[in-house]
Amino acid sequence: DIQVTQSPSFLSASVGDRVTITCRASQSISTYLNWYQQRPGNAPKLLVYVASSLQSGVPSRFSGSGSGTDFILTIDSLQPEDFATYYCQQTHSPPRTFGQGTKLEIK
């Protein structure tokens, strides 16, 4: 099975900051990687698919990059509604494992 390691687990930042979250796969997954945002009590929301394609309706301050084993989610100019937990998920092959999550908190 492909393992996915996400870092950091916790991130403290201020409104207006630029933050990056990384995800590393245990083997090459090409660009088969999704990024999700989850707010407390809500279902996950797809932000980015196939590593860098922004899902419809997602603000352009979110962007994804990477291929192979290393991936990055970048959020430019953090807004108050961005404070949530973020997960990556490899979709190269089943089981479609998620990263452990990154909780983004207000500094």
Place this chain on the structure above:
Amino acid sequence: EVQLVESGGGLVKPGGSLRLSCAASGFTFTNAWMSWVRQAPGKGLEWVGRIKSKTDGGTTDYAAPVKGRFSISRDDSKNTLYMEMISLTTDDTATYYCATETATLKVVGGDYWGQGILVTVSS
């Protein structure tokens, strides 16, 4: 309006069984690959398994912790996804979400999730 509505959750004793259902509307369910994702209280997301569309073979895949105990099926005539769960343990306690898989993102027109349903395994 797209909706995925899970039902069938609740409290069950260790060793017991439960069947979850997920009723879909507002998109072409027959074209969608569907998955179940769970989240234990205070923990991260865990992919449980998925079923492809019938046109893509209708095959299933499962995560190791549930393989042999959980079984995913679909009834396209009812636009409904199911997951039969047997031999439940306390480790299966979680909120279970049904969701479309991004493999069929373009075909079904979006990424859709249910609101989640709680399964509690406790004596």
